[in-house]
Amino acid sequence: MRMSHLFGRTLRETPSDAEMISHKLLLRAGMIRPLGAGMYTYLPLGWRVARKVMQIMRREMDAVGGQELLMPVVNPAEVWQASGRWNAVDKTLLRFQNRTGRDMVLAMTHEEVVADLLRYEVDSYRQLPLMVYHIQTKFRDEPRARGGLVRAREFLMKDAYSVHADAACLDAYYPKMLQAYEHIFADCELEVLRVEADNGTMGGADSFEFILLDDDGEDTVVVCDGCGYAANTERAEFAKPAGNEQALAPVAEVATPGCKTIEEVARFIGVPTAQTYKAVFFATQEENPVLIFAIIRGDLEVNEVKLSNALGGVGLRPAEEDEIRAVGAVPGYASPMGVQGSDAHPVRVVADDSVHQGSNFVAGANKEGYHLTGVNYGRDFTADILADIALARDGDRCSRCSGTLHIRRGIELGHCFKLGTRYTEGRFGDPITFHGADGQERPMIMGSYGIGVGRLMAAVVQAHHDEYGILWPAGIAPYAVHLVVLAKEGEVFEQAESLYETLLKSGVEVLYDDRGDLSAGVKFNDADLIGCPLRLTVSKRSLKKGGVEVKRRAAKDREIVPLEELHDPEMGILGLNK
8 A cells, every 4th residue: 555545644743632552553644533522433553453353352252163144233122122121221322313212222242142043043953052242332321431442432433143952052162262262362462351240140150251461441351369359340359358256235325416427426426437337328229219228337338330240230320318218227327227118218238248247236226316236247237138238349359369459451352251141141030942862942051251342452552562553463563564754866766666566466565655755754654553563665775785774663673675675476574464
């Protein structure tokens, strides 16, 4: 490709709204252009990278038995209503009506569509297991798109779906997909961390995320420095410090004027925060909301995702003060003792399992200016649900070894789920089944596996760049060679033209900067910004020295290679032959 004909141009200045380094460099290198918030056009250079990334994905999916298809991005609402996600997913699912008033969605993923296909295409165990995948546009109406391709509203994703006769078959296949994902990231020269993850609205059992550790990432993970345990903070487990075990004392009311925070109460009464109970209130995101009274030991914090999961995956929002008072609780002085719901104001008490690690806790008295001492779980109150709803923090102890947990930032690159029968059994009494070897009907077992194409591109730039621009790995670079000519005419120009043709005939992908009206500095800056692995420069100086100047993008050194070696069809010295 001659740069004199290339659609798209490099930018000297960084756009003011670009935050992450990958966003800045992809814009400046002429790889992408914004159309609206979170929506990008891939320019020819960027699209070449995206296509190479997709080819790596296709190769690895085909290697584990995948069959590529293509499913619509616009879905009728019925399939999402059947799975229950029409109501479970928040406003990130973009809903609209067509001209006849039929409800539709822009798909953010395709589990529902695959399940609908299975109903008609699979009826026997002989057709299982199988795996289908596609690379398709997705849409999430993100409240705040950021980081360019890292969190876009419209994006390309490779999503795959495996289907099995039983859970054992899924368990056997799942590691193959995890390995395929690791191959994809390795081919893009990324070192990723596999972490245990929350399933979110996808449902199902186990799931793993693949995280590129990066301080600009918006995902937070917990990593143990001892055993290597790693998990998203939404799921991370940790060893909770032991509480103060004492002989049970009677409940007593204590005046605590002006004390509303845990620290103020603990200091006033003279106990550690670990000997207090903290009350946190939420309400379910339903037409008739239920108040959720979450109670946890005062030295810990509530993990909203864990809390939601303990309640079956319901959406939550902060409770209003009148909702709290309606069940007999007093904000700032709330206690689960004496709290009573009603048909008009239902309440569910969810306690973290730390509430019985220790004894004689301090809790609110549901009375302004007062707290209770000597409160003990089991004797004085119980919860509707007792579960781990605590948030892991930096410095907590690992629950699997004696190591210390550390909080790290990162970018989620891929996610693999064991869905089970989430999309085949719970479809309003109309399960998607197959006939087993014994003739009995059984619901199909599913797995789901996704990688964002643009996000992976951006992650590569986050990991591979310097102060001058992008350093693309050879396998996904837009072109293998960036050829620069420092002349408009004459022998230098003719030699560059001849070399360009030779490289093309040899099957080498070449970006040829033949622009005659630009200085050497501008051309070299553009070459560094675009980031092709190898730069060849034809100039008077190089020809006088006997050939062409060769510089690898990631190296400082340059060398002169004789023209006859570059014209050799093998071109082994450069490693350019296919």
